[in-house]
Amino acid sequence: MTPEITVLDRLLEVSELFQKDMARAFDGTPLTPSRTRLLWELAATGPSTQHALATRLEVSPRNITGLVDALEAGGYVTRSPHPSDRRAIIVSLAASAHEMMRQMQHDHAELSADLIGAVAPDDREALLRGIEAITERLRELIAADEQRRAEEQRQKAVGE
Amino acid sequence: MTPEITVLDRLLEVSELFQKDMARAFDGTPLTPSRTRLLWELAATGPSTQHALATRLEVSPRNITGLVDALEAGGYVTRSPHPSDRRAIIVSLAASAHEMMRQMQHDHAELSADLIGAVAPDDREALLRGIEAITERLRELIAADEQRRAEEQRQKAVGE
DNA sequence: TATTGTTATACTCTATAACTATA
């Protein structure tokens, strides 16, 4: 019954540590993983509406409101009105956060290079494809499970 | 400013999907990632006291109480008195959960085999060492950050 | 009528501190 420690386990540990490392507290407001993820997204795609952020991060709009509230209070982002749609709000990285994200991206790239550097150049393509395949497989498993659960709910609804 | 998608990014995605996949709801009580992690630990090391679980999972004893409460209500684990220490409680996997964990471990091992299979046999050692090195590096970065933060707090306390 | 963001409400994860029972 005792499972072995697998490559997957070790990689999962790296992911966990990486998230923890990204989530450093700077001034007052602590940068939690979720908040960092939002900043990361902003750094990658530029100023966005909250709705766009909710869609891209795959979380509820309500959730974005809370994250942006905290980040705004901490001075990491600013809210400004949308030029043409008065319902919408544009969220942008603050100047100081820009610098911080640049540093974070640098560290990130370095760690990633270290990791890929551990694999022989000829194998890198294969490793990436392997990761791709697992990602695909997991998505399928999750989709199948969601479908099964939805079916169960339907059965239960009929039974009532 | 736009960062590239790196290996690390993809691994983070795998990590996220993997956790999501493990956290399937069965009967009433949903199996969240944290709850699944506790079950996983129990499957790996056998019946344990709550204190031992808290230590191994690196969370507070209070946290374990909550997780075990939910898992016990869902029928995944049972609580029983410690034979010699009347303060302590032994948490064990329920019979049905045993079967479930066996299946989960099987899926897990398969995914991991797929991943390592993507790398040439001669390079697997190197990959593992690379992962090890990054893990070490991240741990150092996190420790350094914690120390920096503690120092700041001390400075602040002196200032008051 | 549809969409954007917010308020209201609720559940989970997590931590620290105080407390009880036992060692």
Place this chain on the structure above:
DNA sequence: TATAGTTATAGAGTATAACAATA
């Protein structure tokens, strides 16, 4: 005195539903 677990309290992440303003 120290340890195992719980109650009390609190902050963060997340979701759904109801609602306001605007499209």
